[in-house]
Amino acid sequence: MTNTDAATDATQAGGDGLAPPVELEDPSLTPQQRMDMLDQEADIAADFLEGLLDLLDIAGDLAIEVQEDQAVVNIEEVGSGLLIGRRGVTLEALQELVRCAVQRQTERRSHVRIDVEGYRTRHLDKLRDRCRDAIAEVRESGEPVRLEPMDAFERKMMHDLVAKTGGVASSSEGHEPKRRVVVHPDV
Amino acid sequence: MGAEEASGVMTTEVLTYIAKALVDHPEDVAVEAVEDDGETVLELRVHPDDMGKVIGKRGRTAKAIRTMVKAAATREGSAATVEIVE
Numbered sequence: 001m002t003n004t005d006a007a008t009d010a011t012q013a014g015g016d017g018l019a020p021p022v023e024l025e026d027p028s029l030t031p032q033q034r035m036d037m038l039d040q041e042a043d044i045a046a047d048f049l050e051g052l053l054d055l056l057d058i059a060g061d062l063a064i065e066v067q068e069d070q071a072v073v074n075i076e077e078v079g080s081g082l083l084i085g086r087r088g089v090t091l092e093a094l095q096e097l098v099r100c101a102v103q104r105q106t107e108r109r110s111h112v113r114i115d116v117e118g119y120r121t122r123h124l125d126k127l128r129d130r131c132r133d134a135i136a137e138v139r140e141s142g143e144p145v146r147l148e149p150m151d152a153f154e155r156k157m158m159h160d161l162v163a164k165t166g167g168v169a170s171s172s173e174g175h176e177p178k179r180r181v182v183v184h185p186d187v
Numbered sequence: 188m189g190a191e192e193a194s195g196v197m198t199t200e201v202l203t204y205i206a207k208a209l210v211d212h213p214e215d216v217a218v219e220a221v222e223d224d225g226e227t228v229l230e231l232r233v234h235p236d237d238m239g240k241v242i243g244k245r246g247r248t249a250k251a252i253r254t255m256v257k258a259a260a261t262r263e264g265s266a267a268t269v270e271i272v273e
């Protein structure tokens with residue numbers, strides 16, 4: 001799994017006589033420590049984004065929200081679709097760059113999610129709607145239904161949705177970035 | 188200000204900024220704008236140890252860099268492509 005690889009890399013890279021970086025998922029961490037780590041990630045992301053917005057001469061306020069297992073940085077009041085791009089490709093690129101910038105500094109996996117004017121939140125709502133349709137279809141036909149390719153976070157949301165529904169189960173298939181959730185009858 | 192003059196300023200700055208944020212040796216990041224058949228090619232050079240950082244798994248990071256630079260080019264009304272040079 002890619003994530004495990006990245007974690008191992010980060011641990012090995014964490015030399016300099018310091019303790020190896022601990023991943024956010026480490027069960028020995030207190031909620032406060034976890035919060036501090038997410039704060040740190042959000043700060044790095046916000047610094048990176050502010051510099052980038054400056055260079056692009058784009059306005060924008062950054063709203064940071066630290067949740068239980070991730071930090072969300074929403075760029076608001078942008079007044080331009082430039083950061084979203086066609087079907088969200090630029091936003092996707094922005095997310096990848098932030099992930100890399102955060103990981104380089106913290107040497108652990110990034111848990112920052114970037115959004116622009118709530119675009120991804122709205123997109124996620126659409127994906128949930130389609131997932132509900134798929135669930136209904138699976139129940140009727142008894143045949144598995146493949147959802148469209150999604151990123152890891154979106155897939156997790158779909159799995160959560162399926163798990164809350166009786167009579168269906170879900171799995172993932174394919175490789176990134178074409179990895180997708182499959183909804184099938186629960187037997 | 189002519190189109191040629193405008194082309195590449197924002198894109199070069201954006202590319203340099205992004206690259207520096209991703210590598211362990213920011214002082215070794217260099218971007219050079221080269222004209223090729225009327226199109227600007229931004230040549231990105233980084234420290235040899237940082238090549239993996241700007242390319243990423245299956246070229247994922249390089250793709251993201253290109254997409255972001257393309258957005259910057261749109262913003263300034265220029266066209267630029269990125270080439271990562273070893």
